[in-house]
Amino acid sequence: MSVENAPVVDVDEAAIPVEKKMYYRFESNDKKEFRVSELAIQQSETLNRLVEAMGYTSEDVENKPAIAIENIDGKTLKLVFQWCEHHKGEAIPVDDGSVPKIVEIPEFDAKLMDIDNGLLFKLIWAADYLNIVQLLNVSCKKVANMAQGKTPAQLRRVYLLPSDEEDEAAKRAAQEAQDPRAREVEEEFEERKRQGGNSFF
């Protein structure tokens, strides 16, 4: 099992005469382990609630198994925790939907999100799942920025958007896959064809 430490902002610990910093251990679905500070976890509403409910002590963190995050892989989780560590202690924005959201992408975030779309969408999915509001905001803004000034054909290429025809074909295929009778009928038809029958009925 590999242990990946998310980068932590250097702090002169001697200058802070408070209790030892609390860390939690998390494990991705591909068994990568991360140590994340308590303050960084607060950026995620989901994880924050989870660790609060668990009420772990520092000893528990070391002795008990790492908290499993089963839906997210290590590569994505590493980005998520890097972001949380960098932005720890920052206020979580509240969106009341009344005004256009003004979201600036900081340099750190821009570099963190300089990744392929496949990974970017995984990061967005993770930010939504873990309820990290500002990470979701900046990553969605990044996706929106990619659309700027593009033609519909270019948008299809960038976002891998299906056309109406492809959409329809995919729906039909999914329906057929779900309907065993349709598959049976098709198989029977193929079998009769093989046997030389011209007509199904």
Place this chain on the structure above:
Amino acid sequence: MSEFFKSNPMALRHCLLYKFLQKNAIEQVYSVFCMVIGYDVIKKEDFYSYSNQFDRGVFDINDDRGSITDMRDVLRSDKYALRACILYESLKYELTERVYKTLWPKSNSLAHKSNPIFSIYNYFCKVIGDDVMDYREFEFWFYRFLNGDFDLNYVRDKDKKTYELMDMPVVVMKNIVEYLDIFDRMKLAKTSQSLQTFVEDTKLLHHTLKLNISPYMATISFSSSVCIKYIREGKDCVKNYKKRETLIQNVSYWKQAFLDFKHFLKNPKLHLNTFFIESDVDNENVFDDLEDTLKFTHFLSVKNVFLVGHSWELLAKILPVLKPGYLKTINIDSHNPNVDSMEKVFETKQWKQAKYFKMDGACFIWPLRNLYHFKEVTIRLEKLSLEDVREMKEVLFNSSDFEKCSMAFSREIDMSVCEQEFGNLYHSPAPNSTDYFKIKVEDHHFEVTRRKR
């Protein structure tokens, strides 16, 4: 990086061909090529020799199949060759980023640009061919190389679950679409029926929409940078958008502008901060057409409306289509007040529920009681009578909403009228509150402001 190319001569040759296909001046190409892959990888004479060889249609001198008609086929038919070209582009991107940071250390990285990789992809397609690789594949390899994984033979795990835009939860899709402006949304809506439905169902907050109608031209402006012009050409209209001109025959310029304007406004999810209409034509037909244009089954969600024009008819025609309560500010600049149309305006919910009113150009000739529901009023009057002052004091000073009233007068104010009502103090306590009203009177200006103690 030099070592990789020294031990991968075929990848080097594919990169050389890729550079050659870009048809740039050879001297310049050599120096850029060396900057990207390393100075000790290929000698200048070898570089020139390859260039001549490619020019003759020969990729490999040991291949006796004769010259190749289209050298792009060498790259197109070989996935490893294509990857080598992407590797070259990723190295160039990295170099550009480094140079950029050296020259402008305080500026943001290239990653801040809207989508630099897509521009590189477009260039790659332009050089080799439009359909050699889809964008997602290109991007995958590009970032892999950028992260230092140079294995051209890597096999992708196609079974691994990948995420696309259309896999995102609805709340995420809404978040993304809300950052798109009106134009980008229209383009996204054109990609498929399902996205069209989705885009139309997402709240659209737009800052300013401005319509200007003059005797020879109409313009629709969405921001300082996006503007569509409709120019009068006899009975026809010339539409000018992004330096592209289109002639629309037998349609008046304003009708065409209104048609497009209606197209933007018809979205019931559109929320406009500022709706600005400016008209210096005095043509009844134009106003009637505008009234027809603004007929929708829904109210337009507009926060601030600004009207500038010859006629006050404009206000009477526009106000009823705006959402009552959502409309906060009414701002009008006109020289010809129309008594009848304003009587209709005063009866509308939109007028009664608006909070701020500002008028320029002409005097307010109607009873002042039509203004007392506003939080803030800025108007011009002919004169101030004792009755006006008494009524104002009676109504405004008992209103919990009222904040400021600013009036300019054509005739000099009779100070005795004010002093009779307010005394010499020019301060008056607000009833049932610790606030007070500050009253400022000058020769042609009268102002009352609610202040906190």
